[in-house]
Amino acid sequence: MKSFINIPENSDFSIHNIPFxxxxxxxxxxxxxxxxxxxxxxxxxxxxxxxxxxxxxxxxxxxxxxxxxxxxxxxxxxxxxxxxxxxxxxxxxxxxxxxxxxxxxxxxxxxxxxxMMPVHVPNYTDFYSSIEHATNVGKMFRGEENALLPNWKHIPVGYHGRASSIVVSGSEFHRPKGQMKPADAANPIFGPCKQLDFELEMGFIVNKNTEMGDSISTTEANDAIFGMVLFNDWSARDIQSWEYVPLGPFLGKNFCSTVSPWVVTLEALEPFRVETPKQEPEVLDYLKFEGKQNIDIKLNVYLQPENGTENLISESNYKYMYWNMAQQLAHHTINGCNVEVGDLYASGTISGKEKNSFGSMLELTWRGTKPLKLTDGSERKFIEDNDTIIMRGYAEKEGIRVGFGEVSGKVLPAK
CATH class of the missing domain: 2.30.30.230 (Fumarylacetoacetase, N-terminal domain)
Incomplete structure (x- = not known):
């Protein structure tokens, strides 16, 4: 196919894409x-x-x-x-x-x-489906022996997030405040987050309403998913590490998430499907699936200081995901949870095996112990005020390119 519109070389928006x-x-x-x-x-x-x-x-x-x-x-x-x-x-x-x-x-x-925001999001769920990311975080907080919790290879772990604070690319937000407990302190302190992080994720959007009690199987999932977006699920690591036991993410996650403005359809991404990584032990029957359910989408993350240049800090790929979208949606609904049109389901942080493919500052700097050096000579353990994080993603094969553009967000000082 060739268009009468002049399309720049390496454009994400080829005639093979047609996003919405x-x-x-x-x-x-x-x-x-x-x-x-x-x-x-x-x-x-x-x-x-x-x-x-x-x-x-x-x-x-x-x-x-x-x-x-x-x-x-x-x-x-x-x-x-x-x-x-x-x-x-x-x-x-x-x-x-x-x-x-x-x-x-x-x-x-x-x-x-x-x-603008491409969809009204009634409900938002964040998964935790990259085995490399989950292993890295587990090593930092629990040690090598207990890196993955016993349930991780049996269910796509997730939590219900805050839909109201999802904003479109280009939006600014203020650094969150909350309780934190420094390692050397007997009691928690209150103040602006000191360990603000990005999370490199992708999201999918459903196109139907279901009744309570109904489930969507892995074979039905692709018909229920309209398309995908880039997603930055910002994280306040120090607030989260103090609050997350026993009920999980709350103030450390609900202050802001940023979504790309273009929704790329599953049909446009069909040529880029690849095999899901081998899952061991064998999953339960309702999580079994057929065909190629992962997608080869190259993902890059850039950190841009105020008035500075973009620094490429991560090169990852959506194909690394251990749990695929069909399994995530099947698990989400197996208990009879109803879904609504526009619901957004995020992948969880996407990391690969190599350090340069890690999908968060937490991993890239190994909890702040190995700072990143930027081109202006400064260093980053976590994200500083007035930094902008930019994520870009595209799939490419045999001269055909289908991309998402970018999702960017700027951190302002705490109010």
Whole structure:
């Protein structure tokens, strides 16, 4: 496929992608949209011009909305048809290739469009599914012998997080405050977090509502997942390490998470599927699956000091995940937990075996004992005020590239 749109080399947004998001056009008009190269396409106006009339199941302009929820709830038969129609329209010699009126009304330079939260997130769950990350953290806090807890290889461990504090890429947030207990102190202290961290994650978004009591099997999971996003699940390590026993993450995690504005469909990522790492011991029947359920997505993390340059600090890959999305969703619902359209499920920190592939400052600096050296000569044990963390991700194979753009967030001083 070749598009009539000029697509820069190594663009994440090739004609093979066709992601979905929500943008502000002309600083006042909000619409669902897609992107190719450096052009953002207003889908609400494209709908008004009649280009989706032939698609069954889309009876009103669901793109004239502040979120993608209404669109993705139509299900895969409709959303896939819309994506394929857009792909068709963007090819050379298509019916809009020389349609100046449509191009002028629907196509915008990406720098002129402000991207918003792509979905309304009713519920958010964070998993803990990278064996390398879980092992590293276990070694730091419990020692080599007890690195992985007994349940880790039997269930995709997770917890319910805070949906209200998920923000879109480019947002700033204030350093969280809370209780911390220094190792040499008898009692906890209160103040701004001193060990602020990022967590390199990816998330998936579901496209359906289920009834309480129902479950989604591993074979049904892909039909229930609309697409994926980049996700930075910020973490206050010192607050979390004091509070997490016995009930787990709370103030150490609920202050902010940052999501990328573009949702990349599972269909666009299909060519990049790979085998899930071998799981031993054998999992219970409801967690068994067929086919290639991991995805080869290259992930890079950059730390940028205020007024400074980007420093590449991690090169990881989503394919390292021990537990895959199908298993995560199957486990999440096996007890009858109902899901809702727009629910977001994060992978947990993604780390590889090599040090440069670790997905958090906690691991990269080994709990602050091995600081990172930046190009400006400064060092980082954890994230400092006015630092920006940028994550980028893409899949590439045989000349085809499908990417997510980036997710960035800046840390402001505590209020």
């Amino acid at each position: 998001g929500v943008g502000v056009f002309n600083k006042e008009y909000i619409s669902c949209c897609t992107r190719i190269g450096d052009m953002v396409i207003d889908l609400a106006t494209l709908y008004d011009y009649g280009f989706f009339d032939e698609i069954e199941g889309i009876d009103e302009n669901v793109f004239e909305a502040y979120t993608l929820n209404e669109f993705i709830e139509l299900g895969k038969p409709v959303t896939n048809a819309v994506r394929l129609k857009i792909q068709e329209l963007l090819q050379e010699n298509s019916k809009i290739a020389d349609d100046e009126k449509t191009i002028e009304a629907c196509f915008y330079d990406c720098n002129s469009v402000q991207m």
